[in-house]
Amino acid sequence: MADPIKLVLYVAGETPKSLAAIRNLEKICAEHLAGKYKVEVVDLKKSPQLAREHGIVAIPTLVKELPVPIRKIIGDLSDTPKVLVHLSVEGS
Numbered sequence: 044m045a046d047p048i049k050l051v052l053y054v055a056g057e058t059p060k061s062l063a064a065i066r067n068l069e070k071i072c073a074e075h076l077a078g079k080y081k082v083e084v085v086d087l088k089k090s091p092q093l094a095r096e097h098g099i100v101a102i103p104t105l106v107k108e109l110p111v112p113i114r115k116i117i118g119d120l121s122d123t124p125k126v127l128v129h130l131s132v133e134g135s
Contacts, residue, residue: 048080049109055102056088060119064103067120075127
C-alpha cells in the first residue's frame, strides 16, 4: 500500500469557519481517501508560534505535507472538487 496522505489542518479555536473546515475535511477523507490519510489538527490559539514556523498566513489552512509537493488550501474546504484537485486525488 502507498504511504498515506499526511494532512495538517490549521485552525484558530472553535470558530464557525474552523469547525466547518474540520467537518468538511472529515467528510472528504471518509468519502475519497478512506484508509489512505493521516490528519492532524493544529489549534493556533493554543500554539500561535506554529503559524510563523509553518508559514500559515490565513486560517483555516489545510496543508498536504506528504506526498510532496506540499500544497496549501485556505478556507473552510466546502468546495470538495477544488480540494480534491489540490490534494491530487481527483478521480479517486
